[in-house]
Amino acid sequence: MAEMGSKGVTAGKIASNMQKKLTRAQEKVLQKLGKADETKDEQFEQCVQNFNKQLNEGTRLQKDLRTYLASVKAMHEASKKLNECLQEVYEPDWPGRDEANKIAENNDLLWMDYHQKLVDQALLTMDTYLGQFPDIKSRIAKRGRKLVDYDSARHHYESLQTAKKKDEAKIAKPVSLLEKAAPQWCQGKLQAHLVAQTNLLRNQAEEELIKAQKVFEEMNVDLQEELPSLWNSRVGFYVNTFQSIAGLEENFHKEMSKLNQNLNDVLISLEKQHGSNTFTIKAQPSDNTPAKGNKSPSPPPDGSPAATPEIRVNHEPELANAATPGAALPKSPSQPADASEVAGGTQPAAGAPESGETPASEAASSSLPAVVVETFSAAVNGTVDGGSGAARLDLPPGFMFKVQAQHDYIATDTDELQLKAGDVVLVVPFQNPEEQDEGWLMGVKESDWNQHKELEKCRGVFPENFTERVE
Numbered sequence: 001m002a003e004m005g006s007k008g009v010t011a012g013k014i015a016s017n018m019q020k021k022l023t024r025a026q027e028k029v030l031q032k033l034g035k036a037d038e039t040k041d042e043q044f045e046q047c048v049q050n051f052n053k054q055l056n057e058g059t060r061l062q063k064d065l066r067t068y069l070a071s072v073k074a075m076h077e078a079s080k081k082l083n084e085c086l087q088e089v090y091e092p093d094w095p096g097r098d099e100a101n102k103i104a105e106n107n108d109l110l111w112m113d114y115h116q117k118l119v120d121q122a123l124l125t126m127d128t129y130l131g132q133f134p135d136i137k138s139r140i141a142k143r144g145r146k147l148v149d150y151d152s153a154r155h156h157y158e159s160l161q162t163a164k165k166k167d168e169a170k171i172a173k174p175v176s177l178l179e180k181a182a183p184q185w186c187q188g189k190l191q192a193h194l195v196a197q198t199n200l201l202r203n204q205a206e207e208e209l210i211k212a213q214k215v216f217e218e219m220n221v222d223l224q225e226e227l228p229s230l231w232n233s234r235v236g237f238y239v240n241t242f243q244s245i246a247g248l249e250e251n252f253h254k255e256m257s258k259l260n261q262n263l264n265d266v267l268i269s270l271e272k273q274h275g276s277n278t279f280t281i282k283a284q285p286s287d288n289t290p291a292k293g294n295k296s297p298s299p300p301p302d303g304s305p306a307a308t309p310e311i312r313v314n315h316e317p318e319l320a321n322a323a324t325p326g327a328a329l330p331k332s333p334s335q336p337a338d339a340s341e342v343a344g345g346t347q348p349a350a351g352a353p354e355s356g357e358t359p360a361s362e363a364a365s366s367s368l369p370a371v372v373v374e375t376f377s378a379a380v381n382g383t384v385d386g387g388s389g390a391a392r393l394d395l396p397p398g399f400m401f402k403v404q405a406q407h408d409y410i411a412t413d414t415d416e417l418q419l420k421a422g423d424v425v426l427v428v429p430f431q432n433p434e435e436q437d438e439g440w441l442m443g444v445k446e447s448d449w450n451q452h453k454e455l456e457k458c459r460g461v462f463p464e465n466f467t468e469r470v471e
Contacts, residue, residue: 024148030155039151044220047227048140054234055133061241062126069118076111083107095273096266103263110259114252121244129237136226143223146216153209160202396444396455398428403443403467417445417460425467428459439464 083104090097405419417425424446430436440461448458 050231058130099266143219150212150216153212157205157209400427402471404470407466409466417462
């Protein structure tokens with residue numbers, strides 16, 4: 001019997017729940033069709049919109065925070081492997097090996113501490129903040145269902161109130177066969193029974209309406225208080241979360257900066273001990289565009305003659321009279337003629353040192369073979385042509401030598417020359433030698449000079465390795 005009773009109760013609850021679902025579904029259909037009015041609260045609907053927006057923002061923040069933590073962990077692993085590589089290549093006899101190992105250990109501990117503090121002070125706080133949303137969300141949904149129950153009960157009670165007059169009219173004028181066939185004394189009892197039955201239904205509908213209204217209002221009042229409070233709390237939560245992240249990151253970078261400085265000091269001590277084995281890194285652009293500010297010539301295509309600087313080495317044999325005091329040493333072909341030679345004057349006296357030469361340099365020149373590396377120096381106006389003494393007045397002032405472009409060069413600045421393969425350029429010295437960058441020359445294209453004869457307007461810089469000297 002107990003089992004039957006329990007089964008009956010369970011069956012009754014199931015039937016009651018099914019009846020509620022059917023009633024709610026019917027009420028929603030009538031509301032959508034416009035045959036039944038719906039209770040609306042615009043202020044509460046705005047609170048629900050704010051709640052959904054706040055939930056979406058918090059969920060996104062939690063997702064991005066987890067991504068950030070995953071990135072921190074990945075950086076930790078990459079830094080750890082990099083330090084392990086440094087420990088492996090750091091040879092035992094190098095100075096600072098123990099300090100480098102200690103720095104690597106502290107680096108690993110710093111990354112671990114940073115990650116753990118982010119979890120404790122940001123991620124766990126984020127999880128706690130979002131933990132309150134599911135309960136409130138379910139309560140909002142339940143309030144919606146209770147609102148439908150309230151509207152349904154209200155409509156049912158209103159329908160009974162509207163049908164009250166019709167029922168009274170039916171009671172006053174019996175139309176059924178039973179009422180017509182009943183004796184006069186019995187008709188009064190039937191009328192009283194119908195009135196009592198109608199009143200009972202009306203009373204039950206009124207009780208259900210009051211009950212549904214009470215349940216709905218209790219939930220509605222609680223949510224009306226909690227939702228605005230939750231919405232306003234978002235500002236403080238965002239401030240605390242991002243302040244924690246910013247503070248932790250700031251402290252992390254400060255400590256990491258100290259470790260990096262210590263590692264730099266260790267490497268400097270290593271460099272001082274092995275300074276003779278310094279490795280110089282030269283930047284080489286990937287295209288023909290030189291870097292601004294500090295120009296560096298771009299490499300020409302492989303296999304070109306201009307790819308290798310021109311170095312001419314002359315091994316001059318010692319002259320028989322080189323050891324004789326006062327004998328003048330022969331000049332190399334690359335040395336310019338003296339001013340006295342250009343003017344047809346006399347040679348300096350035997351035994352007198354030439355201008356710019358010291359006795360020590362004379363002794364070195366007389367005792368060793370002459371190894372002359374041809375370089376290009378700026379000449380004065382009216383450079384000597386082949387040592388004949390005739391000034392070349394048809395060339396720009398300060399002309400040094402001619403080069404021919406072996407490759408096209410596209411100028412990237414207003415002070416550069418744009419060259420095509422085959423162009424001849426007349427090289428002139430820089431006005432300010434300090435402005436000359438390594439691998440760059442100053443010049444004017446021969447065609448422009450022949451046409452304008454104006455050096456200031458036509459000259460420009462160009463990469464030396466795109467050209468080859470022709471004169």
